[in-house]
Amino acid sequence: MKDKIEVEMLSPVMASFIPERSDIVDWEDADPLEGNELVPYQEAIAKKIDQVNRLASPDDTPCNLMDYFYGSDSVREKVECITMGVKEQDGVLYGCANLTLRKPLTSREYVELEGYLRGQYSDGWGESLEQREIKVDGGELYLHFYVGAGSDFQIQMKVPENGVQEKQPEQKQLRPKLKLLGHDGNIFSILGDAARLLRRAGMSGQANEMADRVHKSGNCYEALGIISEYVETELSNHREPPRTPRKETPKREDTCR
Numbered sequence: 001m002k003d004k005i006e007v008e009m010l011s012p013v014m015a016s017f018i019p020e021r022s023d024i025v026d027w028e029d030a031d032p033l034e035g036n037e038l039v040p041y042q043e044a045i046a047k048k049i050d051q052v053n054r055l056a057s058p059d060d061t062p063c064n065l066m067d068y069f070y071g072s073d074s075v076r077e078k079v080e081c082i083t084m085g086v087k088e089q090d091g092v093l094y095g096c097a098n099l100t101l102r103k104p105l106t107s108r109e110y111v112e113l114e115g116y117l118r119g120q121y122s123d124g125w126g127e128s129l130e131q132r133e134i135k136v137d138g139g140e141l142y143l144h145f146y147v148g149a150g151s152d153f154q155i156q157m158k159v160p161e162n163g164v165q166e167k168q169p170e171q172k173q174l175r176p177k178l179k180l181l182g183h184d185g186n187i188f189s190i191l192g193d194a195a196r197l198l199r200r201a202g203m204s205g206q207a208n209e210m211a212d213r214v215h216k217s218g219n220c221y222e223a224l225g226i227i228s229e230y231v232e233t234e235l236s237n238h239r240e241p242p243r244t245p246r247k248e249t250p251k252r253e254d255t256c257r
Helices: 035-053 073-078 107-123 125-130 187-200 204-215 220-230
Strands: 005-012 014-019 031-033 079-089 092-101 134-136 139-144 154-157
Touching (some): 005 079, 005 107, 014 035, 035 079, 035 092, 073 079, 187 220, 204 220
Antiparallel strands (some): 005 154, 014 031, 079 092, 134 139
16 A cells, blocks of 8 residues: 655744733734744644644544545545644744645645635634643743735655655745735835745745845835845746845945935
């Protein structure tokens, strides 16, 4: 019998941190933490997710999100199980949907699964999780798995124990989307929104590099082009993707104002 295929679908996570003895009652007033800042809390977060996965389970087994999937027959036939967790990768903590597949999925089927998981994160499994406090040193965390239109999933195949890895599904770069319309041409408003989107996606290094390049740019048009390399805007189709690492460029006298 052919071995099952194990796939991870990674997505950004954020958390609201409420310090001990705090009077904060509104999440909007809590301290926001991003993927790279959540790594020290990985053990506590994973333990809480495991508890949520086993809620109301008659045999104390983790919840299989495929039990609630009512999409296409092809996805239901190919995906045996989806369980939730977190994973640290490259210094960033991601939400991790662990898939057990009977057969490989097509790109269209992955898109369908992404839509299903977005719904689970915002209105189902994720909504249940974010209402439960996670006790950590110094206070409490409330974890948010929500993946909006400005974020994407990163798909990768697990390496089997024998070390032999079959062909992997196409990986997607976490590249947030940003609409330029509505900023009234304010380049620093655009830069601030773009940087926040990148940091929420666990891309703080790219956010810092982008800001540094924008401040050294010669004019606002050049700055818009740089921003459109890092986040997907209306101009992105006409730009080359950013190269990493990037060599330092000489500072110009004129900066964008």
